[in-house]
Amino acid sequence: MPATTKTEAWTALTAGGDRTALIDENGEWTYDRLATAVVRIAEDLAASGCTAGDAVLIVAPLRNEAVAAYLAVITSGCTAVLVDRRSGQRDVTHAHTVAHPRVSLAFDEDARRMDLETHGLVLSLDRIGTTTTPSSPTREFPNGAALLDPDAPAAVVFTSGTTGTPKGVIHTINTLRCGAMNMGMALGYRSDDRPFLSTPLASITGVIQITLALSHLSGIVLENRFQPAASLDRLRRTNATIIGGAPIIVESLFGECATAGVTSLPLRSLALGGTQIPASLIDTARKSFGIRAIRVYGSSEVPFSTSTQFDTAHSGADDTDEGLPLRGVEISLRLGGSDELLVRGPHRFHGYLDPHHNIGSFDGDWVRTGDQGGIRDGRLAIKGRLKEVVARKGMKISLMEIDAVAESLSDIGECAAYGVDDPETGERLVLAVHVRDGVTAPDYATVVSALTTAGLATWKLPEEIVIWTDPLPRTESGKIRRPDLVRLGAHRPRVTARRLAST
Structure with missing residues (x-):
């Protein structure tokens, strides 16, 4: 993606008009309302002295205001350092130590619980939901004529690897868009799709699904607290069509369907990964609900790298086939007998916040995944994990x-x-x-x-x-x-x- 101005990036949101953008536990926001919230938060950031290149910590529940905060930060040319609302003080302290954020954005309750003010200025997200209205946005984006560098650090998500501290994974606007395009390709994403997101916003899966949905000006459902019965009801009421994430979420929903006697769902596609996928889950998806299921392989560092569809001759739910590389992705195995999987492509992250974490994480321009793999006829099979x-x-x-x-x-x-x-x-x-x-x-x-x-x-x-x-x-x-x-x-x-x- 070439460089655009901040105003051009923000105006892309306003193009959605009165279409539904976000649905959280408190209600629905249109694209106009989302754009208004984004510019309001951007104004607060500018008034607080934030400039392009500054890090901004966001305590990010699956709430409309948190998505607006994330968009305001990256559209301002700053780096969104995403921390899950369930994080402990140790995680928050670590994020401040490695990222040095100028300010933090959080709901008041989370800010108090995490004692954020001991680390510096905190801007409240509570007032955003009450001071933004559904009317069309009339403000101008702060310093809107400035160019956004699509290859500069835009978002940081933390992942647990083999080290004793979480690794801050740095992505850019371009790497996130490439990851989202790969997810869209694997799912056959359409503008009328509506993802049901229960994976934390402060995760690569959360960020990628937000990026994908908003790039199509489609709506996305934010499920902040997953509870099988209530979540199933909400999924049906909001007509969600896609779920991506860990199999346990889908298993829980299908189990609740059996309990409640539900025989039809609006879902049309599942993107599953991360753990072994039970054959019974795939059978239920396909035979009971007519849902297309795909397996995806990726990580915070190289999201949505390969995919395969379960109802093809190549793949079954009980094997290790992760499918073929998605657009622009290359896979290989590291020499030396470990068969460690190597991945590279335009979706590849730009390194870790802590430079020490980069040591041993790359082989040239390849990312060392820590997974033991095999490649046959271009298809990836994962044999196990090398990392603890x-x-x-x-x-x-x-x-x-x-x-x-x-x-x-x-x-x-x-x-x-x-x-x-x-x-x-x-x-x-x-x-x-x-x-x-x-x-x-x-x-x-x-x-x-x-x-x-x-x-x-x-x-x-x-x-x-x-x-x-x-x-x-x-x-x-x-x-x-x-x-x-x-x-x-x-x-x-x-x-x-x-x-x-x-x-």
């Missing part, structure tokens, strides 16, 4: 980060995190605790309290605590043998979250 992460409900959690935070339990004993298969969430995060001599084994609430006090986000909490009375297994060099934690911990005493305690 757990994918729970499609959200990746760094085991090293959990290990680091679990040092807060050192008065109880040594800890190590690992993952096990879970029929509901794909994988379950488990914490092994080698209890010190003379110390009483902790209950679940004690462990959770210590981890959250240490700043761990609630969505990263382990659901199972396995009690060890003998030392945790290690290699000769002293590293924890996580596969042995799985094997040897299966029949040890444990305490669990309520979800598991009831099963």
Whole structure:
């Protein structure tokens, strides 16, 4: 995409007029109302001294105002540093340390809970929803004649990798548009489509789906708190046609359909990835509801890289086929015996916020994915992960980060995190605790309290605590043998979250 002015980028929103742009739990916004909110926030940013190139932290629930804030930041030429509303203080502190945002944008409740004002100026999003009206926008965009550089940093999403701290993944307007075009190509996206977004806005899947929907001037449903019964009702009422994300979301919706006796859905397509996809899910989608399902492969660094359709001769729900590369994407395997998958293309991210995270993350201009792959007749197969992460409900959690935070339990004993298969969430995060001599084994609430006090986000909490009375297994060099934690911990005493305690 060539450079455009800020006004030209903003005017593209106003072209939607009175068409529906966003639908959240509080109501519907037209494109006119969205454009009005965007320019209002941009004015606040300019009045606060923000200029092109500055970082702006956004605490981003799936709310209309948060989408407007994101658009205002990137259209101002600033970098949107996206933090999920469920994040802990540790995540917020880390984001400020690596990104150095000039200001923060957040709802008042989130700002208080995260103590954002200790880091600097906070602009409230609460007043945006009440001061923007559905009428046509009449303002001019601040410094609207200035050019937007489509290859400058525009958005940062945080992902858990092999390091103990989240990695800030830098994308530009162009890389995000390329990723969105690839998603659109895989789905056969149409201007009358309406995605149902339950994946956090502060994730690459969230940003890509927002980019895709708005580029077609179509509407998107924002589901801030996914609850199977209520979410199914909302999906049907809003006539959502597409869902993209982790299989667990679709499984939950189909399960609720069975409970409620629902036999038809407005959905026409599913884009699934991140974890093993059950054959029963694909069968239900296709046979019970006539929904087209595709498997997609990607990551925060290289979103929507390959895709395959489940009802073709090449793919089945029980195999590892990830399909063919999408437009402009190239795949290869790293030499040296690891068969690590390498990906490059115009959708590739521009590096990490922390330069140290870039070390070992690239092979020339190829991105090292950390996944072990195979390529046959140009088609990608994923054999496993080389990086130490757990994918729970499609959200990746760094085991090293959990290990680091679990040092807060050192008065109880040594800890190590690992993952096990879970029929509901794909994988379950488990914490092994080698209890010190003379110390009483902790209950679940004690462990959770210590981890959250240490700043761990609630969505990263382990659901199972396995009690060890003998030392945790290690290699000769002293590293924890996580596969042995799985094997040897299966029949040890444990305490669990309520979800598991009831099963």
